[in-house]
Amino acid sequence: MGEFFSFLQNNLADFWSYTGFYNASPGHIAMLVIGIVFIYLAIAKEFEPMLLIPIGFGILIGNIPFNMEAGLKVGIYEEGSVLNILYQGVTSGWYPPLIFLGIGAMTDFSALISNPKLMLIGAAAQFGIFGAYMIALALGFDPMQAAAIGIIGGADGPTAIFLSSKLAPNLMGAIAVSAYSYMALVPVIQPPIMRLLTTKKERLIRMKAPRAVSHTEKVIFPIVGLLLTTFLVPSGLPLLGMLFFGNLLKESGVTRRLAETARGPLIDTITILLGVTVGASTQASEFITWDSIKIFILGALSFVIATTSGVIFVKLFNLVLKKEDKINPLIGNSGVSAVPDSARISQIVGLEYDPTNYLLMHAMGPNVAGVIGSAVAAGILLGFLI
Amino acid sequence: MTRNKIGIFLSLLLAIGLCSCHGSTDRSNTKLIINEVLIENQGNYQDDYGLHSGWIEIFNKSYSSADLAGCYLKVSSTPGDTVSYFIPKGDILTSIKPRQHALFWADGTPRHGTFHTNFVLSKDKENWIGLFDSGRKLLDQVVVPAGILQANQSYARISDASSEWEVKDDSAEKYVTPSTNNKTIDSNPKMDKFEQHDPVGIGMAISAMSVVFVGLILLYICFRLIGKLSVKLRKQNAMKAHNITDKQEAKEKKLGEAPGEVIAAITMALHEARGADHDVEETILTISRVKRSYSPWSSKIYTLRETPNRK
Structure with missing residues (x-):
């Protein structure tokens, strides 16, 4: 009988060594708290809920403590585990292009086609990426890490994940979380900079109404866009190819079902998988470090630089434009490709100064140009550093 | 004038293409x-x-x-x-x-x-x-x-x-x-090169931003030309429809330049015309709270979130 109780005791002790309570460390607890904070921000404050909920819950999933040496094949870094298989989409970099397919299928490029000079604002805002790159180098990151961090300034989550998975996989969790956090904070970061850099007169500029764009132009755009950008930067092909392909599905008018799938079920599925696995990949040992803190600071700076450069570029551009073609500098911020949040900020700030001046459609031009610009910038960084 | 610009643009593209192709002819495709x-x-x-x-x-x-x-x-x-x-x-x-x-x-x-x-x-x-x-x-x-x-x-x-x-x-x-x-x-020779020659990152910033600008400037030029061509074609079609051959007259009548309001009015009229085909029936209007699943990805309107408020 005593032997039997001893067996039971050993069995329970063995079981106890497998539990999360036994294996928990302060790092695990800290990460779980971070995950819960993300979920709170998503639900209570509605900060990017579509992404912060999967990422926040992913952080919980990825930081449940367990006996790593037991070979349970449950951890995201254990080969053959379910999470590891789902994580392949991130490490191999095929989730972000699929997200871009959906983005292409839901994006209307009319504003850009009708006023193509707005593309240059999208290009100017990419200074955020390279400003952050330079600061990251100064903080001691190597060029590949600095480039992966700099791409946060592109304000494009999938692009940030795509590039960091190639250039600095160990920083990917912090970079992805930082990128999405600041995209959620666009309404907080951008307006003060926009007000600071513009005069009242500039904020009241009324832009010419965009002309109607024909169906043919809309069909030509993704084809020419793909050819021009990828001939120049072939390393951006996965992102740009899928973006323009998705847009052609939308604009062709004959593949409605495919476009609906790309911008609906497909992008939703990939968003869920991407969010959860990126969240689960943030382990305390990698995430709670000084580097992560630096990445968060650099992320904020990159958004500030991107917004500043966009607004200043419009002001400079206005110097060479005719009076009737002048651009309201309040749409300069929308070169930051957080679609459509930054365009919406242009609209809101513009309405504060003139309740009848609607800037949304004008701001959508640089906004979608920013998507193209950040994908091109990611391709350039890949081409330069790999 | 537009034709000349298109010609120059296409020639430039062709020249760039030919130059780049020349370098690749010697390359073998053998794996x-x-x-x-x-x-x-x-x-x-x-x-x-x-x-x-x-x-x-x-x-x-x-x-x-x-x-x-x-x-x-x-x-x-x-x-x-x-x-x-x-x-x-x-x-x-x-x-x-x-x-x-x-x-x-x-x-x-x-x-x-x-x-x-x-x-x-x-x-x-x-x-x-x-x-x-x-x-x-x-x-x-x-x-x-x-x-x-x-x-x-x-x-x-x-x-x-x-x-x-x-x-x-x-x-x-x-x-x-x-x-x-x-x-x-x-070692990573590319990275070493950047570490050695460009420790501050200014070289990367200049070269990369130049490429971003070149890419988007090319797109800008291309769509400026396509836009002009499109407007011209629209005017020509409008002139044909109105049997007008004089360009000056077409310009005075603003053919092919229907403002957005006119297009909106035509669309509304068409909508109403289609709706009029339907019989008027006795209806009971029930007002109930509309519940839609939140889906910012599939709708631009839903993506327009409110400014975060302290609750």
């Missing part, structure tokens, strides 16, 4: 190449039987797998006397992974396995070695000049897939590398 050859093996790499024989290293320079099954390795040290080795099919080891190597023993004993050829390399004469695909199309060839190699020295490309060859003598800089990279990659 498999001969990478290194060792003729006299006295104390170098040994095979599974513990024997030292000459060897030929094949390199898959592509980023996808390449299969050697069915290919031919041919050797000739005397003109008109070529020995051919058919690489057997059915051995999964003949599939070479991306950027990896396969080593063939030139020991004249094919019964030792797939990677043992039916020929030996001549120590005294010049050796011509050719790799042919299953359709007997030449993939790559190399001539190892007579007398340049001593025992345990190899004739190899300076680095994997480079076009220049050198004698590897097992010194610190030039070492014999059977089944591995001809030059050990222990």
Whole structure:
């Protein structure tokens, strides 16, 4: 009988060594708290809920403590585990292009086609990426890490994940979380900079109404866009190819079902998988470090630089434009490709100064140009550093 | 004027295309190449039987797998006397992974396995070695000049897939590398270059931003021209529809320049006209709270979130 109780005791002790309570460390607890904070921000404050909920819950999933040496094949870094298989989409970099397919299928490029000079604002805002790159180098990151961090300034989550998975996989969790956090904070970061850099007169500029764009132009755009950008930067092909392909599905008018799938079920599925696995990949040992803190600071700076450069570029551009073609500098911020949040900020700030001046459609031009610009910038960084 | 601009733009694109194509004509599309050859093996790499024989290293320079099954390795040290080795099919080891190597023993004993050829390399004469695909199309060839190699020295490309060859003598800089990279990659040259020449990052910023601007300026020029062409075509169609041939008259009447309000009014009228086809029926209006699933990804309107408020 005593032997039997001893067996039971050993069995329970063995079981106890497998539990999360036994294996928990302060790092695990800290990460779980971070995950819960993300979920709170998503639900209570509605900060990017579509992404912060999967990422926040992913952080919980990825930081449940367990006996790593037991070979349970449950951890995201254990080969053959379910999470590891789902994580392949991130490490191999095929989730972000699929997200871009959906983005292409839901994006209307009319504003850009009708006023193509707005593309240059999208290009100017990419200074955020390279400003952050330079600061990251100064903080001691190597060029590949600095480039992966700099791409946060592109304000494009999938692009940030795509590039960091190639250039600095160990920083990917912090970079992805930082990128999405600041995209959620666009309404907080951008307006003060926009007000600071513009005069009242500039904020009241009324832009010419965009002309109607024909169906043919809309069909030509993704084809020419793909050819021009990828001939120049072939390393951006996965992102740009899928973006323009998705847009052609939308604009062709004959593949409605495919476009609906790309911008609906497909992008939703990939968003869920991407969010959860990126969240689960943030382990305390990698995430709670000084580097992560630096990445968060650099992320904020990159958004500030991107917004500043966009607004200043419009002001400079206005110097060479005719009076009737002048651009309201309040749409300069929308070169930051957080679609459509930054365009919406242009609209809101513009309405504060003139309740009848609607800037949304004008701001959508640089906004979608920013998507193209950040994908091109990611391709350039890949081409330069790999 | 517009035609001229389009012509200039297309010519520029064509010129850029032709210039870039010119550089790529010399490039071979072959995945498999001969990478290194060792003729006299006295104390170098040994095979599974513990024997030292000459060897030929094949390199898959592509980023996808390449299969050697069915290919031919041919050797000739005397003109008109070529020995051919058919690489057997059915051995999964003949599939070479991306950027990896396969080593063939030139020991004249094919019964030792797939990677043992039916020929030996001549120590005294010049050796011509050719790799042919299953359709007997030449993939790559190399001539190892007579007398340049001593025992345990190899004739190899300076680095994997480079076009220049050198004698590897097992010194610190030039070492014999059977089944591995001809030059050990222990650094990232691109990154080192940036670390050395551009520690601040200004060079990267300037060059990358230039490319971003060039890309988007090209798109801008292209769509400016397409836009002008589109407007012109629209005006021409409107002139045809109104039977007007005089451009001045068309301009005065603003043909093809329907403002947004007019388009909206026409659309509304069409909508109403279609709606009018439907019979007016007795209806009961029930007002209930509309519940829609929150889906910002699939609707632009839903993506327009409110400014975060402290609750």
